[in-house]
Amino acid sequence: xxxxxxxxxxxxxxxxxxxxFSLLAYWVAAALGTGFxxxxxxxSPDRVLMYYGVSVANVVMLMLVAMMVAGSLLTVAERKWSxxxxxxxxxxxxxxxxSSLGGIPFLxxxxxxxxxxxxxxxxxxxRVLYELGPILSFAPVFALFAVVPIxxxxxxxxxxxxxxxxxAAFQVPLxxxxxxxxxxYVFALASLQVYGTSLAGWSSNNKLAxxxxxxxxxxxxxxxxxxxLALVGAMLTFRTLRLEQMVGVQSLPVFGAVPAWGILLQxxxxxxxxxxxxxxxxxxxxxxxEGESEIVGYFIEYSGMKFGLMFLAEFVEIVILSxxxxxxxxxxxxxxxxxxxxRTVVSPLWFGAICAAAFLAKTVVLMWLQITIRWLLPRFxxxxxxxxxxxxxxPAAIVNVFVTAAILLASSDGNPTVSAAELRPIxxxxxxxxxxxxxxxxxxxxxxxxxGSHAPAAGH
Amino acid sequence: MPYQLDNRPPDLxxxxxxxxxxxxxxxxxxxxxxxxxxxxxxxxxVLERPRGLGLSDNVTLQYPEERAPYPPxxxxxxxxxxxxxxxxxxxxxxxxATACPAQCIYIEAGEYPDDPIEKYPVKFVIDELRCVVCGxxxxxxxxxxxxxxxxxxxxxxxxxxxxxxxxxRLLRGPPVSYQYDPWLRRxxxxxxxxxxxxxxxxxxxxxxxxxxxxxxxxxxxxRVLAAEAKLRxxxx
Numbered sequence: 001x002x003x004x005x006x007x008x009x010x011x012x013x014x015x016x017x018x019x020x021f022s023l024l025a026y027w028v029a030a031a032l033g034t035g036f037x038x039x040x041x042x043x044s045p046d047r048v049l050m051y052y053g054v055s056v057a058n059v060v061m062l063m064l065v066a067m068m069v070a071g072s073l074l075t076v077a078e079r080k081w082s083x084x085x086x087x088x089x090x091x092x093x094x095x096x097x098x099s100s101l102g103g104i105p106f107l108x109x110x111x112x113x114x115x116x117x118x119x120x121x122x123x124x125x126x127r128v129l130y131e132l133g134p135i136l137s138f139a140p141v142f143a144l145f146a147v148v149p150i151x152x153x154x155x156x157x158x159x160x161x162x163x164x165x166x167x168a169a170f171q172v173p174l175x176x177x178x179x180x181x182x183x184x185y186v187f188a189l190a191s192l193q194v195y196g197t198s199l200a201g202w203s204s205n206n207k208l209a210x211x212x213x214x215x216x217x218x219x220x221x222x223x224x225x226x227x228x229l230a231l232v233g234a235m236l237t238f239r240t241l242r243l244e245q246m247v248g249v250q251s252l253p254v255f256g257a258v259p260a261w262g263i264l265l266q267x268x269x270x271x272x273x274x275x276x277x278x279x280x281x282x283x284x285x286x287x288x289x290e291g292e293s294e295i296v297g298y299f300i301e302y303s304g305m306k307f308g309l310m311f312l313a314e315f316v317e318i319v320i321l322s323x324x325x326x327x328x329x330x331x332x333x334x335x336x337x338x339x340x341x342x343r344t345v346v347s348p349l350w351f352g353a354i355c356a357a358a359f360l361a362k363t364v365v366l367m368w369l370q371i372t373i374r375w376l377l378p379r380f381x382x383x384x385x386x387x388x389x390x391x392x393x394x395p396a397a398i399v400n401v402f403v404t405a406a407i408l409l410a411s412s413d414g415n416p417t418v419s420a421a422e423l424r425p426i427x428x429x430x431x432x433x434x435x436x437x438x439x440x441x442x443x444x445x446x447x448x449x450x451x452g453s454h455a456p457a458a459g460h
Numbered sequence: 461m462p463y464q465l466d467n468r469p470p471d472l473x474x475x476x477x478x479x480x481x482x483x484x485x486x487x488x489x490x491x492x493x494x495x496x497x498x499x500x501x502x503x504x505x506v507l508e509r510p511r512g513l514g515l516s517d518n519v520t521l522q523y524p525e526e527r528a529p530y531p532p533x534x535x536x537x538x539x540x541x542x543x544x545x546x547x548x549x550x551x552x553x554x555x556x557a558t559a560c561p562a563q564c565i566y567i568e569a570g571e572y573p574d575d576p577i578e579k580y581p582v583k584f585v586i587d588e589l590r591c592v593v594c595g596x597x598x599x600x601x602x603x604x605x606x607x608x609x610x611x612x613x614x615x616x617x618x619x620x621x622x623x624x625x626x627x628x629r630l631l632r633g634p635p636v637s638y639q640y641d642p643w644l645r646r647x648x649x650x651x652x653x654x655x656x657x658x659x660x661x662x663x664x665x666x667x668x669x670x671x672x673x674x675x676x677x678x679x680x681x682x683r684v685l686a687a688e689a690k691l692r693x694x695x696x
Contacts, residue, residue, distance in 0.1 A: 003497065003498060003499035004497050007496060081492070084491070084492045084495040085491055085492050085495075086491075087491060087519055088518070271478055275478075372488055373481065373485065375488070376481070376484045376485060377481065377484070388477065392475070392477075437478070437482075440479050441479040
């Protein structure tokens, strides 16, 4: 019972930490925005300089702090969470003052180990490409986070009342870059990542690494297709490529107070995107490029922090994938209750912080889901992996695109902005799909009958 | 294996993967939340741990701190069984050393100055590194003087010399007396008469058959040790 209470306290502390981090991120962004304007400007407030300042603050707070800390904590979380799934305790032998602190000290131990390891390199390597491999597998993943909107834009006066006179109506977003291409940028950088893995595999002068690299490239290129097509339905529904606008559309109330979350409008798209993105992260059940029991993987010849970079890239990819799924399918920073109501209750800064904390909380849940799936499923065989992509996910994605387009065509009112009434038919279709999926999941099939029991055998 | 699976190709629903995966997530999530929210039972006898709603499924033993008890027939580290007066029951008959296939027992016989009709081991050395833990010595002993009921391993050591156990280390554990023991019937010069009466009253008849109760010294049971360990774990 004490553990139960302790876990409840931990949950509250986690929620508080997310909220506190969001507040801090807004504050740092606003501070650097006004600071840039004051230091580099000519005295009068300069919107461009403020924008630069906010972007720099967001790069530091969101990409360097939030994403990297989440990614490295996930290395520990994977051990502990998998242990909990398998009725084990998990890493707990490093004790600080008698407490294992949930295994978090292992983070320091791992980092120390990676940094101080001997550098072992193959003699026949292709020097430039070999050095480029870890960079190319880490950098695109890192840059992907730039377009993810963590929190809603908040007016700078709400954060610094003293700034009211200078930056007239400047909005501080919790997003590094609001790119017009949005999702296209995501696809472009995600497909760049395959160069890192295949070059690492090829330049290592090792046949197992080469096999891993070839597997990685074929798998990632095939899943790239269904990854893109799965999001076409979402693009059609939300009529935009910008992630922050997608989040805006998702807060429209579609059934009474129920918001038009992407998972309600595009359940098939969600499943296909999640599966394909899982293949992009190269983790079980899609960990053929690594396949530690058959070939050790494309990074077999890397040691020390070069391997650590590839290892970390995997976990950072989990964070990215979770945040993109949250933004596109789980309502982004929609704070679970009606945003209009919340806006009337709390101040704008607190509204933004609560929304950003809600986004982070959803991301944490999705990260948990991914690690659960990784420990739930065995590795696919190579033919199964290709069959799943080309014969199941790709046709389903294409059908999803056509059905979505047809329903939207029928329900369109000719107005360029999306309204809740327009989304209602597709939402009904999505709810029907969800009902069918849950019926298929719950009703059909079951545990296999024990041999020799009196259960009716099939075919008699 | 609890059941046999028929080797058939997957049907349409199974080859869609998703419904089965969603079910699998449900199954493992149940374990996750039970293990996350509820504390681990520390009973070293894992099979005795209670299961059910509101309890953790965790079966881990934190090894060096918590140890599983060995089953009653476990052949552990040897001990020389003492009498009630602290002397070994051993009469240095060399039966165990003769029976030992690994030849790891070395005995030097001697006589007590106060009791010259009785032999005793001046030296009784077992090389635990040579011992193959077959238990023949225990079966060969006519006096129930050597037992392997301590329920422990030979403890690890940094030197080979530490694995050579002499009579000072081997003579330990609770004493055992039987009614036919000559020193009880005859009396002994160094045991006062009232103490002798007490020892005679406590002596047991020698068992006809080797039973579980006889192979296990009273008060030296591994189950009792496990129960004590459990109590200690719950207390801390």
